[in-house]
Amino acid sequence: MSSQFLQFLISGITVGATYALVGLGFSIVYNSSQVINFAQGEFVMIGGMATVFLMAAGAPMPLAIALAVLLAVVIGFALGKFAIEPARGAPVVSIIIITIGASIFLRGAAMLVWDRNLHHMPAFSGSDPIDIGGAALLPQSVWVVGGMVIIVAALQVFFSHARIGKAMLATAFNPLAAQLVGISTRGMLLLSFALAAGIGAIAGILIAPITLTYAGVGIMLGLKGFSAAIVGGLGNPMGAVAGGLVVGIAEAMTAGYISSAYKDAVAFLIILAVLLIRPSGLFGRRESERV
């Protein structure tokens, strides 16, 4: 019984960490532009796919990973520069539609440049499960959770202490005032897209040994990552983590104890319930504008 619970918990945390890693990208872009970047899932895909294809082309794993992240960063930068920046000042929904267009475009490009097949990436440190109190844990899950912890800690420092992180937030809250204090709002936007793309790619690489990778892998992960970012409270890296874990654990526990057929439905019900109690997510900034 308790080892079963532990197993569900391990599953929930692994999956939750996956969602959290994807959700972090949403938070970063939101933090500089208040935009939801629906192409975030595609960076996860690009990270995994690029690594796989670079490795197939003979690159050693570390090099393949570095190049894949670099590729994602470049694409993220380009997305910001050529698609988002020219549309600045447009209503937020319009920009969201641009990101949806971008995700369709990137997926189409991935199918052309690479392929539509399923690819597998070897686990970083073997696939012999570790036994924890009767429950089994894959080493790759440790990589995923560890990667998430490191990234989120770095982001937390970035946004709450580094001035450039603050500048990014300021750009989102009030671009006019940001310009007036000498912040390059353009630079912040591009930086955030590049950063989010890079983190998305790292997420994609960390989870590829678990999820496998293919041109469409970003769709569902993007959706779940978005949910994680929202439930946790947009813009707060800790929020994305909390949100990811809430969604992941809710799914695992529902599948384990209630109904696997309705596990996604129950997870979304929990998300709704959280939002009804805390309308700006678990760690979201409370309404700070007043009349």
Place this chain on the structure above:
Amino acid sequence: QAQEPIKLGVFLSATGGAAFLGDPEKKTIELYVEKINADGGLLGRQVQLTIYDDGTKAKEALTFVKRLIDQDKVDLIIGGTTTGNTMAVINEVEQAGLPFISLAGASVIIDPVKKWVFKTPHTDRLAVQKIFTDMKARGLTKIGLLAGSGGFDKSCAGNARALMESEGVEILADETHGAGDTDMTPQLTKIKNTEGVQAFLYCGFGAPTSIVAKNYKQLGITIPHYQTHGSASVRFIKGADGAAEGVRLPAAALLVVDSLPDSHPQKAIASAYKAAYEDGYKEPISTFGGHAYDALFLAAEAIKRAGSLDKEAVRSEIEKTNGFIGVDGIFTMSPDDHLGLDNDSFVMVEVHDGGWKLQE
């Protein structure tokens, strides 16, 4: 003098949820239509291929079928990667009255029989039957079932439930997972902890097949592990990263063509297909492409026999298919069987040393 080409209409799910199936289907059709034309076409006429990608959406499938019929005025339609997309267009095809060969699994497509509708893949019902037979032969009658949420997955699981009584198999645990799920350990843990389960069956295709195998090994489950022909691709084995060893599944002979005895009737045709496909696309075959291969040549044979493109003539020639040796098996159709395959056309294979091993 230049003859009017034969117009072949195809709609497939080359993108979207069923892209794993639709992509090799599309590649197969493109490859072989080109070959047919290079060999002088059919009835001395070239085959003109019109192919659309429905993105795994039923609404799109219907629109493209209307387009094939009304706009492109094709003589024959092959397509419908998924059951839903096939079912969505059946009405239209029946009304227009032109031969249609589906590439989707479920038995509802041809049961009850519809005048113009045929299909080539084994029904998942056949697959489940084959699996149950194999289980019983090993003395396994109490099973745990896990299925995905897609059309194929659910239909397979549904068949398992429908057949369990007549086949004397008992489903003790019945679980599902969602689209895009990346971890099935909770479901598998439940099955593992269900008292009395002797074997495990997974219904699904794509990435989850490998994930299930991995989680299965991770949890240290040792009871026999069965999957379906949805996993009949080396990508399943590779993706599982060693965890697929020992997984059994029913598949078309194509999958183990190299280990078939030379006397096997399908050996020649299957090896030829395998060679052509792998040569043409530099990627391993899957059995899904085989469905498209069979559909294309069933149609080609029927057109040859009919000697014309008269729709009714072609249709009835398809229906009269007898002993056609395809990749999926040997087809013998009749007015009340628009599939024409039986259980024997499946072989049981087991993953062994990272490859397929034919079971007796």
Place this chain on the structure above:
Amino acid sequence: MSALTVAGLSKNFGGLSAVSELSFTVEEGQIFSIIGPNGAGKTTVFNLITGVYRPDSGRVWLHGEEIGGKPPSALAGQGLTRTFQNLQIFFNMSALENVMVGADRTAETGFASALLRLPAVRRRDAGAGKQAVALMERVGLAAYLGADAASLPYGALKRLEIARALATRPKLLLLDEPAAGLNHAETREIDNLIRSIAEDGVTVILVEHDMRLVMGISDRILVLDRGVWLAEGSAEEVGRNPDVVRAYLGTEFAGSADAA
């Protein structure tokens, strides 16, 4: 009967007591001003009265009827409305439409008749339009009748808010710094406008830092400091109160009531 009675009103934000144990009464037809240093809680009082915030404690009566807990829209139906210190303009509409929303009395429009655009709706529309034009002219925005709200300069937006509030035909009107950002000449126009509003029988509560305006126009003045009642009385009384001078007016403006 008094137009508004407030008793024991309190509101905390986190540890900060923005308004505490505040009581006052505004008589009908008065121009009643609330002044006090920045952050004294004036806007918060407005937010509490109009139902934008829920008080931690205290009660409010509008024309003798208790209104605690009602949403702002219900209070608007009872003749209570306001303008905002931090502008709340419908920037997605034209200036005229902004005022029309106030005049619309949307609660009375039937859904079906709106869908079918029955003559009653057309008449109502035309009426609201006419009323809005008249109000914009009254507040001095005749030049902006055809303009998008987003293109109006700041000072004009302040007046647009007043016009919109007037369009609801209020009995009690709360104005939050209507003269901020206006020069002296423009402030004088606002002065006249407020007087004429009051002459029409509307009770006005005014929050304003322009002492020339406040001292000249108010029937009664309440002074707040850090959320607490500091003084209340006529312009003269308040202007002479040493506590008020120290906390708020500064020496420069002491006794400026005489000047106005």
Place this chain on the structure above:
Amino acid sequence: MRALLAPRTGGLLALAIVIALLPAVLPNNFYFNVAILVGLNAIVCVGLNLLIGYAGQISLGHAGFFGLGAYASALLTGSYGWPSLAALVVGAAAVGALAFLLARPILKLKGHYLAMGTLGMGVIISIVLNQEAGLTGGPDGMPVPAFEVWGWTAYGERTWYWIVGGTLLVTTWLALNLIESPIGRALRAIHGSEIAAEVIGVKTERFKTLVFVISAVLASVGGSMFAHYSGFITPSEAEFFHSIAFVTMVVLGGMASIFGSILGAAILTVLPQFLAVLHDYETLVLGAVMMSVMIFLPKGLLPSLAELLRRRSL
């Protein structure tokens, strides 16, 4: 003459003329089919634009209502033998009632959180349709009987063309009436500033609920008509991507522009048909087109074009 050029009457007239004359140039049933899909999407998008464009409340879950309408019609007529019209009306009423119940809690959320809330709602609906295979046929879908009223069966593309065209025209007319009325102004005021709308007497909750229900009902009606027209439905009608498609049509066509919605629906329905011949490049180009339109015409097609024209004519 002036009145004719006003967006309302002029637009309605233009729409009526287009609907009336289009059949003359549509060469075959396939084109009729596309036109019908345009119309059905437009009906949904007009409703959705009232919600998103006018009242400023985003929804990423309207395909759920579309799917519910479709399944209500399919089930009530197919499995229970109800008359089609009754099924459509009851389906729409039930969806309206559901939307009414959901509106209060969900519409308390704002911005992206509202997007999430509605998304979750839509996903749950689509999961139920997928899982309750006994009722809905699961992912494989279910057949829908033809639309029948008083012994007359709506059959074939041409008939459906007129039904959908007529419905679209009426919907557009009603929507235009609504947005020009005090209710329409109230909706836009809510978009502009909810708090300001409240203090001048607009019962914001009530109007948000109202417009949510209207848009849900229109989605349901669109779904019902689609079900009968196509004769077969699958749960993919209710899925998240379908919701996104609707929102994209609205935004691409132009927020707060009724005719923009129709144009958006038309373009995003027709475009994939053009792109279908590009095969492998199809998705790529579709994404690129979506991006470019929004980059160069950020307010959406119709409002941006109108602005350009106005600038020209000056």
Place this chain on the structure above:
Amino acid sequence: MLLEIDNLVCNYGRIRALHGVSLSVEEGELVALVGANGAGKTTLLRCISGVQPAGGGAIRFAGDDIIAMAPERRVRLGIAQAPEHRQVFGPLSVTDNLLLGGYTRSRAEVLQDMEKAFAMFPDLKQRRRQAAGTLSGGQQQMLAISRALMARPRLLLLDEPSMGLAPALVAEVFDAITALRDAGVTILLVEQNAFAALSVAKRGYVIETGRIALADTGAALLEDDSVKSAYLGI
């Protein structure tokens, strides 16, 4: 000449807000700009800061033409603005707002200046950690002014700094402005409180519907009849 504006034109879409404005500010000078609502004062400041593109004319800062320069580079050159409407970073704390005000400078320097700002506005010090958006209107105004000072600007643009401030504070703000002036900061001051502004300014401009209508010393403008009646309400 620190700032020289020559025949500046600015349009909002089809609406022309500035019809060829020319004006100059000398190093160390305090210049006041007064005018009615909608005259174009804010627009002019926006053009100088570069957040509103100019439609023609020239803006020279310390001799360089900056008309096409990005806004953030202008801040680095030394142009800071406390904008109309305050425009604080709502969800960020008071301290963070001030730190960002000194975005172009080193953190240590900014921390020093921050103490000075707190000394000028003790209210802000008290609410250091409060989210700026929840400050009262006047508190936000204090923050906006302080934030602009954090850049240690060569040219400080103030758009109605006394708006919404309590009378005692208005006096303090004007004291602060004169102190800055005396410390050698060049200031272009837009004010509705024309009397106060012209009293402390060396020179003043009167702007009417996008055109400079009058230019003279502050003292002379205070005596001008048309100014008296239109802006001083006398």
